[in-house]
Amino acid sequence: MEALNTYKAGPDEHGRFGLYGGRFVAETLMPLILELEEAYHAARDDPEFAAEFGGYMKTYVGRPSPLYFAKRLTEHFGGARIYFKRDELNHTGAHKINNCIGQILLARRMGRTRIIAETGAGQHGVAAATVCALFGLPCVVYMGEVDIARQQPNVFRMKLLGAEVVPVSSGSRTLKDALNEALRDWVTNVETTFYIIGTVAGPHPYPEMVRDFQSVIGTEAREQMLEAEGRLPDTLVACIGGGSNAIGLFHAFLDDASVRMVGVEAAGRGIDTGEHAASLGAGSPGVLHGNRTYLLQDDDGQIKEAHSISAGLDYPGIGPEHSWLNDTGRVEYVSATDDEALAAFQLCSQLEGIIPALEPAHALAHVARIAPSLPPEHIILMNLCGRGDKDVFTVAEALGVTL
Amino acid sequence: MSGAANQGRISRRFAALADEGRGGLITFVTAGDPDFDTGTAILGGLPAAGADVIELGMPFTDPMADGPSIQASSLRALRSGQTLKKTLAMVRAFRAGDGDTPVVLMGYYNPIYIYGNEAFLTDARDAGVDGLIVVDLPPEEDEELCLPAISRGLNFIRLATPTTDDARLPRVLANTSGFVYYVSITGITGAKSAAADTIAKAVARLHRHTELPVAVGFGIRTPEHAAAVARVADAAVVGSALVDRVKANLDEAGRPGAGLVDDVLGLVGDLATGVRAARG
Numbered sequence: 001m002e003a004l005n006t007y008k009a010g011p012d013e014h015g016r017f018g019l020y021g022g023r024f025v026a027e028t029l030m031p032l033i034l035e036l037e038e039a040y041h042a043a044r045d046d047p048e049f050a051a052e053f054g055g056y057m058k059t060y061v062g063r064p065s066p067l068y069f070a071k072r073l074t075e076h077f078g079g080a081r082i083y084f085k086r087d088e089l090n091h092t093g094a095h096k097i098n099n100c101i102g103q104i105l106l107a108r109r110m111g112r113t114r115i116i117a118e119t120g121a122g123q124h125g126v127a128a129a130t131v132c133a134l135f136g137l138p139c140v141v142y143m144g145e146v147d148i149a150r151q152q153p154n155v156f157r158m159k160l161l162g163a164e165v166v167p168v169s170s171g172s173r174t175l176k177d178a179l180n181e182a183l184r185d186w187v188t189n190v191e192t193t194f195y196i197i198g199t200v201a202g203p204h205p206y207p208e209m210v211r212d213f214q215s216v217i218g219t220e221a222r223e224q225m226l227e228a229e230g231r232l233p234d235t236l237v238a239c240i241g242g243g244s245n246a247i248g249l250f251h252a253f254l255d256d257a258s259v260r261m262v263g264v265e266a267a268g269r270g271i272d273t274g275e276h277a278a279s280l281g282a283g284s285p286g287v288l289h290g291n292r293t294y295l296l297q298d299d300d301g302q303i304k305e306a307h308s309i310s311a312g313l314d315y316p317g318i319g320p321e322h323s324w325l326n327d328t329g330r331v332e333y334v335s336a337t338d339d340e341a342l343a344a345f346q347l348c349s350q351l352e353g354i355i356p357a358l359e360p361a362h363a364l365a366h367v368a369r370i371a372p373s374l375p376p377e378h379i380i381l382m383n384l385c386g387r388g389d390k391d392v393f394t395v396a397e398a399l400g401v402t403l
Numbered sequence: 404m405s406g407a408a409n410q411g412r413i414s415r416r417f418a419a420l421a422d423e424g425r426g427g428l429i430t431f432v433t434a435g436d437p438d439f440d441t442g443t444a445i446l447g448g449l450p451a452a453g454a455d456v457i458e459l460g461m462p463f464t465d466p467m468a469d470g471p472s473i474q475a476s477s478l479r480a481l482r483s484g485q486t487l488k489k490t491l492a493m494v495r496a497f498r499a500g501d502g503d504t505p506v507v508l509m510g511y512y513n514p515i516y517i518y519g520n521e522a523f524l525t526d527a528r529d530a531g532v533d534g535l536i537v538v539d540l541p542p543e544e545d546e547e548l549c550l551p552a553i554s555r556g557l558n559f560i561r562l563a564t565p566t567t568d569d570a571r572l573p574r575v576l577a578n579t580s581g582f583v584y585y586v587s588i589t590g591i592t593g594a595k596s597a598a599a600d601t602i603a604k605a606v607a608r609l610h611r612h613t614e615l616p617v618a619v620g621f622g623i624r625t626p627e628h629a630a631a632v633a634r635v636a637d638a639a640v641v642g643s644a645l646v647d648r649v650k651a652n653l654d655e656a657g658r659p660g661a662g663l664v665d666d667v668l669g670l671v672g673d674l675a676t677g678v679r680a681a682r683g
């Protein structure tokens with residue numbers, strides 16, 4: 001495919017990235033979406049908003065997060081030099097807080113008094129509950145019953161932070177159903193409520209807005225890499241559920257033609273088993289949750305349930321910008337299974353003293369595949385977007401260990 | 404000219420209602436709920452029971468604007484094997500025995516998109532569908548399906564809501580035909596209901612912007628409430644109460660009881676009686 005002169009121009013005024021994105025929502029929400037878009041664009045162009053965001057990033061989140069050379073993993077694989085962007089060191093333990101700070105500052109600007117959020121792994125729910133505590137706003141987090149069962153530590157964390165966690169029992173009782181339920185809440189409480197979506201999906205302007213807040217990751221990493229190595233990395237690797245940490249890392253590099261980018265979807269028990277969350281690898285374009293994007297669906301257009309050991313990747317869709325980057329060929333999308341992620345999870349813990357979340361363990365599983373055969377001057381930069389404390393029970397169970 | 408004929412069925416029905424001096428009853432049921440045969444029997448009995456316009460739900464796994472009742476009815480239909488193809492087949496069979504009662508398909512965009520927009524519009528029109536309500540296609544996305552539907556002679560019925568202010572209404576109404584569906588609350592189907600005087604004001608506001616009939620729905624459950632709405636609007640829409648009645652006639656394994664169809668149609672009859680007496 002012919003290269004574009006920029007991959008950073010999107011979305012267009014209709015919220016489209018090529019075929020993908022858009023505003024497929026009920027009329028009740030449409031005026032709110034338009035108001036949100038206007039408010040966000042005004043904030044984005046306001047230096048005071050940027051200063052406020054930057055201030056919280058520095059003093060509350062702890063940014064910039066370090067760029068770390070993973071020496072022992074590099075030696076272990078015996079090929080490419082491996083760097084981690086350490087967003088797991090952020091306050092609350094993942095990249096999700098970047099977006100939540102941005103959105104709650106916007107909610108305050110818009111005079112909203114109540115926050116809702118959906119969560120899968122609970123990382124976004126914790127981040128949303130955290131910023132609500134920080135600003136004294138009531139917070140309701142929708143979470144699928146299946147996810148509540150496998151992410152108990154985060155459920156308790158949200159409650160400690162003062163949030164109300166509402167179990168979602170409809171559909172497959174995971175992230176997609178939590179999103180449905182949050183949208184139903186929003187439709188019902190339009191006057192007061194701001195919906196903090198946790199990933200680069202949903203109706204325009206969410207995919208753009210969340211990307212912008214998360215792109216701090218790649219902006220920092222680009223500078224840090226130039227400082228550390230005097231040049232850009234050769235390959236970026238990030239895991240993909242909805243895709244916010246990946247787009248956050250990739251965006252600053254999209255127009256650097258020499259930088260190869262790989263997104264790693266969750267292959268669950270294996271793509272051929274049908275139990276996976278690889279929307280790009282095994283899905284097709286459709287319309288869900290306000291945007292057109294690749295989805296896991298049957299030939300009647302019904303949405304299929306996703307599967308991944310990682311609750312944060314367990315979503316049958318993907319952000320629309322990723323769908324576009326996939327079709328243009330700018331980013332390569334691959335997948336890693338539950339077992340591969342579990343192996344990477346243990347390897348990282350033992351060789352680097354870093355317990356990664358199961359989500360970036362998928363990214364590391366792909367690094368493990370490609371690093372050994374790459375030359376030593378090749379630089380891989382992987383987004384270590386979350387820490388694994390929340391996953392220790394899940395991993396223990398998967399390894400047959402009783403705690 | 405099946406297109407022109409289709410376009411006419413809804414407006415003919417509302418014109419007849421105006422002549423009779425009464426508001427209409429629009430009933431919503433989900434196609435294939437709880438199964439294809441039972442759903443087909445319900446559909447076939449609706450006109451005689453008193454439904455003036457039929458809304459037939461196209462089931463979808465993720466109905467974001469619907470409450471628990473209609474979510475559950477969608478999942479029941481899907482579990483029993485309902486597809487969009489089967490929904491169109493139900494309409495075709497219905498149309499063979501009823502040439503007058505308007506049928507409006509209501510649902511979400513993805514099953515249509517996957518069916519193929521052009522193929523869907525052709526098949527829907529040929530099956531005898533008169534109009535479409537696609538919840539997640541606001542006017543901003545008119546080029547997807549609304550404009551092609553209109554060019555095929557199908558009505559595209561838009562939802563207007565309390566959040567649709569006077570500045571936005573013209574945009575919502577621009578490509579609306581058949582009737583306007585006023586969602587009387589901000590919220591999901593089957594939840595709270597709006598007060599009669601609030602509805603009357605809203606209908607009057609819409610009539611200032613359009614000559615199209617205004618149907619009012621969301622939260623209407625009883626003959627009395629339907630009557631109160633039909634007094635001030637051109638039609639009242641009842642959905643969740645009917646699918647709840649379907650559910651009430653299922654056994655623990657989800658199998659329909661022998662009296663299910665009669666019970667659902669009996670409720671339609673009560674609602675119709677209420678609506679017909681409303682302005683008496």
